[in-house]
Structures are given as structure tokens and as C-alpha cells.
Amino acid sequence: MQQVEDPALWNDQNRAREVMREKNQLERALNTFADVQQRFDDTLTLIELAEAEADEATMKEALRDLDALEKDVSRMETERLLGGEADMNNAFLTINAGAGGTESCDWASMLLRMYLRWAERSGFKTQEVEITYGEEAGIKSATIQINGEYAYGLLKTEVGVHRLVRISPFDSQARRHTSFSSVFVYPEVDDNIEVTILDKDLKIDTYRASGAGGQHVNTTDSAVRITHLPTGIVVACQQERSQHKNRDQAMKMLKARMYEHELALREAERDKVEASKTDNAWGHQIRSYVLAPYRMVKDLRTAVETSDADGVLDGDIDDFIHHALAQKIIGGGSLDETA
Numbered sequence: 001m002q003q004v005e006d007p008a009l010w011n012d013q014n015r016a017r018e019v020m021r022e023k024n025q026l027e028r029a030l031n032t033f034a035d036v037q038q039r040f041d042d043t044l045t046l047i048e049l050a051e052a053e054a055d056e057a058t059m060k061e062a063l064r065d066l067d068a069l070e071k072d073v074s075r076m077e078t079e080r081l082l083g084g085e086a087d088m089n090n091a092f093l094t095i096n097a098g099a100g101g102t103e104s105c106d107w108a109s110m111l112l113r114m115y116l117r118w119a120e121r122s123g124f125k126t127q128e129v130e131i132t133y134g135e136e137a138g139i140k141s142a143t144i145q146i147n148g149e150y151a152y153g154l155l156k157t158e159v160g161v162h163r164l165v166r167i168s169p170f171d172s173q174a175r176r177h178t179s180f181s182s183v184f185v186y187p188e189v190d191d192n193i194e195v196t197i198l199d200k201d202l203k204i205d206t207y208r209a210s211g212a213g214g215q216h217v218n219t220t221d222s223a224v225r226i227t228h229l230p231t232g233i234v235v236a237c238q239q240e241r242s243q244h245k246n247r248d249q250a251m252k253m254l255k256a257r258m259y260e261h262e263l264a265l266r267e268a269e270r271d272k273v274e275a276s277k278t279d280n281a282w283g284h285q286i287r288s289y290v291l292a293p294y295r296m297v298k299d300l301r302t303a304v305e306t307s308d309a310d311g312v313l314d315g316d317i318d319d320f321i322h323h324a325l326a327q328k329i330i331g332g333g334s335l336d337e338t339a
Contacts, residue, residue: 047059091145095182101136112139114312119151127144129238131238160285202229206222222241222242224236233257
């Protein structure tokens with residue numbers, strides 16, 4: 001790494017940003033390691049004290065600290081698998097309900113809650129960008145922004161179709177139903193990544209933002225939808241009351257989608273079969289969530305499974321993410337360009 005003290009470095013602003021980014025990343029990793037090491041030493045001391053004094057309460061406290069340390073170390077191990085250009089960036093996550101009406105819309109809302117809870121557990125901040133509610137329950141689609149280091153790198157393995165099997169709460173005969181929803185993740189693009197967007201390639205529509213039950217968020221056409229005509233990429237934003245702010249956010253999302261689109265094209269060149277888009281239906285799911293007749297969540301790519309379906313739906317998905325990342329690395333792939 002070029003030395004920060006080198007005066008020549010600051011003559012190239014792009015290179016300077018890259019070096020400072022790498023420097024901050026290394027410092028963060030070292031500080032995190034030092035913190036974990038100190039906490040581990042403190043916990044061992046606490047255990048020795050509890051054993052010496054036969055203090056059961058102190059021992060329970062020390063064991064809780066060890067559990068917390070284990071989770072932190074696991075997260076550090078997962079982050080070591082991330083080295084892509086955009087892995088440290090914030091992420092946009094979009095959920096779309098599949099065919100199946102109210103059932104799929106309700107499943108999409110359950111997935112949205114799962115990712116919001118995961119983000120909260122991980123110390124990330126979230127912001128609703130766009131949401132379209134189902135006619136009776138749940139959501140037809142939603143996009144949220146997840147802000148924090150490695151948000152995109154961690155979430156990019158979640159792209160795909162998620163399948164739910166359960167006794168339907170909307171079926172008067174209490175029959176078992178299968179529902180599908182798709183998840184799509186793309187990175188927020190920072191100033192280090194150049195994406196060219198021409199005004200002539202854009203179609204910009206404005207409309208009134210609405211909430212659940214058709215209630216208007218406001219009475220002006222503040223929501224913005226932008227279509228990139230050459231690629232067909234569509235983004236929408238309704239989080240702000242200001243049309244100008246919604247347009248700025250939508251352009252940021254479009255830039256991110258265009259960047260992800262370019263990565264997908266590169267992936268397709270290397271492996272057209274693997275990079276092909278999957279249908280939001282049976283046979284293309286990456287993970288199954290079974291709530292009846294038994295309870296199990298199984299990742300179909302890694303074979304990782306758990307009977308704690310409630311925990312998973314409450315945001316405990318780190319194990320799935322870690323194994324998906326590890327499998328991709330071991331398999332010789334590059335998650336830098338996952339679409």
C-alpha cells in the first residue's frame with residue numbers, strides 16, 4: 001500500500017481515496033481484533049474468579065460473554081471472505097412477491113421483517129425506499145437501504161428465490177400452501193466507481209406516494225420512478241415528501257443497479273448457465289422455510305439447515321451467509337461479481 005505520508009499520493013485524488021479506504025479498513029480490522037482479544041482475556045479472568053469463589057452468577061455472566069465473543073469472531077471470519085470492489089458498501093435490498101396473491105404478499109412481508117431484524121442485530125441502519133402493499137395483506141414489493149460496512153458483501157448471497165411452506169392463515173380449511181418471493185441485492189455505488197448515465201436514456205415519471213390501504217402519504221406527485229430505456233432497469237422512490245429528494249435517491253439507486261448490471265454481464269460471460277436469471281417459482285429457490293408439518297429452514301446451495309425456523313425468521317441468518325460465502329470462495333468463484 002502506498003504510504004499516506006507520500007506527498008505524491010495526494011496529487012491523484014482517486015488513488016488517495018483508494019489508499020485511505022484501504023488504510024481505514026486495515027485499521028478497523030486491527031482494532032476489532034485487539035478488542036476481541038482484550039474481551040477474551042477479561043472473560044478468562046472472570047471465569048477463573050468465578051471458579052475460585054464458586055460464584056455461579058458470575059460464571060453465568062462469563063459464559064454469556066463467551067457466547068457474544070463467539071458470534072463476533074464468527075462475523076470476523078465471514079468478513080475475511082469478502083474482498084470484492086463493492087463488498088464494504090451499503091446495500092439496497094429488494095423483495096418481490098411471487099405468484100400466489102395474498103399468500104405470497106404475506107410471505108414477502110415476513111422476509112422484509114427478517115432482513116430488518118438481521119440488520120438490527122448486525123448494527124446496521126435501515127431506511128425504507130419504496131414499498132407497494134398487497135391488496136389484502138403483506139407487500140407486493142419493497143426496497144430498503146441497509147447502511148453499514150460490509151452490508152452488500154454479506155447480503156449478496158441472499159439473492160434468489162425463497163420458498164415458504166406453511167398452513168395458510170388465509171385458508172378457512174387450514175390447508176398447507178407453498179409461497180415464493182424473490183430477493184435482489186445490489187451495492188450503493190460510491191464515488192470510486194464510475195457509472196455513466198445519459199439523460200436521453202431516461203424516462204422519468206412522477207406519481208403520488210401511497211401507504212397501506214391506499215391512504216395517500218401526501219397529496220402531491222412527489223414519488224419518482226425512473227426507467228433506464230437501454231437496459232429496462234426501473235427504480236422508484238417515495239420515502240421523501242420532496243420530489244427533488246426522491247429523484248436524487250432514485251438516481252442513486254439507478255446508478256447502483258447499473259453497476260450491478262455490468263457485474264452480471266461479466267459473470268454471464270464466464271458462466272452463462274450459472275448467471276442466468278431464475279424464475280420466481282418452484283425449482284429455482286435458494287432456501288426453503290418449512291413451518292408445517294415440521295419446522296426447518298434449509299439452504300439448498302450449501303445444505304445448511306436448522307430446526308430453529310422462528311430464530312431464522314427473526315433475523316438469525318448469519319450461518320447461512322457464512323457458508324454461502326465460503327462455498328463460493330472454495331469453489332473458485334468470485335463473489336465480487338455476484339448478481
